[in-house]
Amino acid sequence: MGITLTENEALSAIGLEETVDISSAAELKALLVKSLSAGKGVRISLEGAAYLDVTAIQLLWAAEREARGAGVGFVLEGPIPERISAALLDAGFDKFPITECAK
Amino acid sequence: MSMASNADQFKQSFREEAREILVDLEAALLELNENAGDKELVGRVFRGLHTIKGSGAMFGFEDLATFTHNLETAFDEVRNGRLEINSELIDLTLAALDQIKAMLEEGAGGAVPADAAACAEILTKVRRLTGPTAHEPAGEKAAPKTAATAGPVREWSIRFAPGPDLMLNGTSPLMLLRELRQLGGLSVKASMAAVPPLSELDPERCYVAWEMVLATAVGRDAIRDVFIFVEDHCELSIELAAGSGVDPAANAAVADATARGLDEQRSQGGGRRTYDKPDNASSLRVPAAKLDQFVDLVGELVTVQARLSELAARRDDPEIAEVSEEIERLTSSLRENSMNIRMLPIRATFEKFRRLVHDLARDLGKDVELTIEGADTELDKTVIDQLSDPLMHLIRNSMDHGIEPRDRRAARGKRPTATIHLSARHSGASVLIGVSDDGGGIDAEAVRSRAVEKGLVAADAQLTESETFALLFQPGFSTAKQVTDVSGRGVGMDVVRQRVDSLRGTIDVASIPGTGTSVTLRLPLTLAIIDGLLVSVGDACFVLPLANTLECIELTRADVERANGKHVANVRGVIVPYIRLREHFNIHTPRPEIEQIMLVETEGGRYGFVVDQVLGDCQTVIKNLGRFYRHVQVVSGATILGNGTVALILDPERLAADAVRLGKRGLLRGHSAAGVASRLGPGGKRESSQTNAA
Numbered sequence: 001m002g003i004t005l006t007e008n009e010a011l012s013a014i015g016l017e018e019t020v021d022i023s024s025a026a027e028l029k030a031l032l033v034k035s036l037s038a039g040k041g042v043r044i045s046l047e048g049a050a051y052l053d054v055t056a057i058q059l060l061w062a063a064e065r066e067a068r069g070a071g072v073g074f075v076l077e078g079p080i081p082e083r084i085s086a087a088l089l090d091a092g093f094d095k096f097p098i099t100e101c102a103k
Numbered sequence: 104m105s106m107a108s109n110a111d112q113f114k115q116s117f118r119e120e121a122r123e124i125l126v127d128l129e130a131a132l133l134e135l136n137e138n139a140g141d142k143e144l145v146g147r148v149f150r151g152l153h154t155i156k157g158s159g160a161m162f163g164f165e166d167l168a169t170f171t172h173n174l175e176t177a178f179d180e181v182r183n184g185r186l187e188i189n190s191e192l193i194d195l196t197l198a199a200l201d202q203i204k205a206m207l208e209e210g211a212g213g214a215v216p217a218d219a220a221a222c223a224e225i226l227t228k229v230r231r232l233t234g235p236t237a238h239e240p241a242g243e244k245a246a247p248k249t250a251a252t253a254g255p256v257r258e259w260s261i262r263f264a265p266g267p268d269l270m271l272n273g274t275s276p277l278m279l280l281r282e283l284r285q286l287g288g289l290s291v292k293a294s295m296a297a298v299p300p301l302s303e304l305d306p307e308r309c310y311v312a313w314e315m316v317l318a319t320a321v322g323r324d325a326i327r328d329v330f331i332f333v334e335d336h337c338e339l340s341i342e343l344a345a346g347s348g349v350d351p352a353a354n355a356a357v358a359d360a361t362a363r364g365l366d367e368q369r370s371q372g373g374g375r376r377t378y379d380k381p382d383n384a385s386s387l388r389v390p391a392a393k394l395d396q397f398v399d400l401v402g403e404l405v406t407v408q409a410r411l412s413e414l415a416a417r418r419d420d421p422e423i424a425e426v427s428e429e430i431e432r433l434t435s436s437l438r439e440n441s442m443n444i445r446m447l448p449i450r451a452t453f454e455k456f457r458r459l460v461h462d463l464a465r466d467l468g469k470d471v472e473l474t475i476e477g478a479d480t481e482l483d484k485t486v487i488d489q490l491s492d493p494l495m496h497l498i499r500n501s502m503d504h505g506i507e508p509r510d511r512r513a514a515r516g517k518r519p520t521a522t523i524h525l526s527a528r529h530s531g532a533s534v535l536i537g538v539s540d541d542g543g544g545i546d547a548e549a550v551r552s553r554a555v556e557k558g559l560v561a562a563d564a565q566l567t568e569s570e571t572f573a574l575l576f577q578p579g580f581s582t583a584k585q586v587t588d589v590s591g592r593g594v595g596m597d598v599v600r601q602r603v604d605s606l607r608g609t610i611d612v613a614s615i616p617g618t619g620t621s622v623t624l625r626l627p628l629t630l631a632i633i634d635g636l637l638v639s640v641g642d643a644c645f646v647l648p649l650a651n652t653l654e655c656i657e658l659t660r661a662d663v664e665r666a667n668g669k670h671v672a673n674v675r676g677v678i679v680p681y682i683r684l685r686e687h688f689n690i691h692t693p694r695p696e697i698e699q700i701m702l703v704e705t706e707g708g709r710y711g712f713v714v715d716q717v718l719g720d721c722q723t724v725i726k727n728l729g730r731f732y733r734h735v736q737v738v739s740g741a742t743i744l745g746n747g748t749v750a751l752i753l754d755p756e757r758l759a760a761d762a763v764r765l766g767k768r769g770l771l772r773g774h775s776a777a778g779v780a781s782r783l784g785p786g787g788k789r790e791s792s793q794t795n796a797a
Contacts, residue, residue: 021275022270022307025306025307026306028306029301029306032301033301033302053275053277054275054276054309054311055270055306055307055308055309058304058309061295061298062298062300062304063301065298065300065301066301087277090280090281090284090291091276091277091280091291091293091313092292092293092313092314093293
């Protein structure tokens with residue numbers, strides 16, 4: 001379980017690793033709020049993630065909505081791991097909150 | 104460990120868990136009796152019955168599971184609004200719980216086996232209430248696989264919106280969806296409509312809701328069962344989808360999916376949901392006997408540690424002294440910890456009397472409510488274990504004799520519903536347990552007349568109110584004009600006294616005619632080890648419980664002269680009466696020039712106990728003095744000191760009360776405890792045996 005942050009003046013790169021659930025939701029929210037309120041673009045990496053629970057999913061969804069409204073970039077870095085996308089589909093998130101993937 | 108002993112262990116674990124659930128069920132049912140519309144309580148009862156049924160079947164209690172299934176079905180009908188809660192259903196379920204308890208104890212040395220005829224009668228009556236359609240055979244619910252593969256496939260529209268606190272109790276909505284998928288073909292759509300802006304979003308709350316369509320052969324109840332533990336924390340609707348009919352083509356595929364899912368469920372957790380039970384790894388269930396053994400060993404360790412401290416003091420060796428101090432510190436922590444492990448809140452003991460009050464009120468035709476105060480007060484497990492009987496007798500007595508019949512209460516302008524109030528609170532090293540009622544009070548004159556009639560007191564005896572009420576606890580004493588099923592034989596109050604005596608407690612009765620009666624049991628917080636203050640008078644050592652002790656001040660001969668020989672001391676402008684232990688216990692040794700007054704707090708106010716020397720604090724392992732000294736009320740036990748001598752542990756409350764009593768009668772002189780001290784010999788050494796010099 002873990003959240004990593006790498007940032008510069010224009011971008012925050014947030015890495016989600018292993019299980020991201022209610023126990024790390026407050027931390028994830030704080031990072032997202034801080035980055036977006038500073039007007040930075042956000043890159044999310046799910047490569048190391050094994051499981052996202054609903055608290056993480058709704059945070060990413062809300063952050064993406066906010067970024068879109070503010071005209072700030074909010075993208076996934078790399079493809080969504082199969083285990084995550086399958087679980088998301090099973091849970092009814094047919095379109096993952098973040099639709100744009102950075103290549 | 105063999106498979107058989109493993110199975111026994113599982114059965115035992117189930118029994119222990121089920122006992123706890125039964126206690127909770129009883130409390131919930133009694134609350135439900137007062138608040139019939141409380142859906143949370145209905146859910147609590149349903150879940151309790153469901154768990155007992157499910158776990159019972161799993162651990163081989165088939166009869167218990169089948170019997171409980173019928174009750175569960177009844178409460179499912181209540182949940183679904185098809186059956187109303189009434190006192191008949193409550194009483195039937197309470198009676199059923201008694202049978203479940205008996206079934207549970209069968210094979211575990213249970214004294215009263217389940218009554219098959221009574222069980223059958225209960226079920227007949229429950230079925231009459233619910234109607235025949237509500238009761239499918241028990242096996243159908245216990246084995247949903249059969250139902251799933253056998254029934255027609257239908258489509259169900261399910262809407263599930265978690266409530267604000269669903270995530271906080273450890274439930275994962277995604278796990279619920281996964282479990283739902285095991286019942287058949289599921290299409291799911293997550294709705295994000297309720298997700299607020301990021302800054303307003305509570306990260307620990309689920310805002311997502313789900314709209315689902317489930318094609319399955321199982322019925323609504325089986326679907327609802329997936330949500331059984333979260334139903335009170337979410338919005339849930341399960342409806343047959345419009346136009347849903349039997350689809351023969353889909354039937355086989357869905358049945359296969361269902362069977363696969365159920366197999367998976369079983370292989371993962373024996374049919375139990377992962378969120379079924381919170382993670383209990385942080386607590387352990389330990390047999391009480393092991394705990395008693397542990398505390399006994401700690402007691403022995405405390406005694407040996409006292410010897411080591413004594414030795415270290417005599418040797419005057421800094422290295423030994425250092426080790427001794429370290430061991431003393433560790434022993435003290437160990438003792439405190441072991442005592443804490445034994446401390447339990449009295450809540451469970453109090454709560455179980457709700458049932459007694461409910462049943463007695465019904466049998467006696469009285470309206471009585473039980474109120475509870477201080478249920479979180481903790482006291483030693485041994486004390487709690489022995490409290491049930493005295494409390495039961497006191498409550499029965501109050502219900503039968505104290506609380507007036509409805510018409511008499513009405514005539515006295517009292518509330519139709521009478522109250523029995525149970526309370527608990529700490530007071531120094533004691534705990535006070537109160538049983539009070541707003542009944543007719545005790546007729547002191549009737550008590551006195553009956554006592555004279557029975558030859559317990561002389562006709563011209565002058566008795567205080569307290570002495571009069573104490574007669575109620577004499578063996579065979581009863582003022583009841585007739586013996587009822589509930590009380591009146593004069594046995595109960597005697598049991599109360601005996602049990603309280605054995606706990607080294609006291610009983611105080613206060614009563615106002617026409618208004619009510621209050622019985623207070625003062626019990627020691629623990630029966631094992633206490634913090635004490637070691638004091639000496641002449642060659643004798645005594646221990647005062649530290650919890651009662653306030654401070655120590657000097658008493659010079661000049662102070663005594665200034666008070667004109669009266670036993671009072673001026674403590675920073677406050678006059679405090681004192682009791683000189685030398686006089687109270689008839690100890691004939693010269694008085695030192697400067698004595699010490701130990702100030703203690705008692706229920707009756709502050710008192711001083713005058714001693715020769717304060718030797719220091721000590722961890723005190725309480726040893727019972729045995730039956731021979733049971734009438735020596737001012738001493739609550741004895742302890743063995745580091746040098747092998749015995750010190751008596753004083754009971755400040757009783758000592759103060761005793762001194763006041765003797766003072767009033769002008770009899771303040773040698774007390775029988777002196778006999779104990781002298782029998783224990785000079786310095787309290789056990790090997791000596793002298794006759795009482797008093």
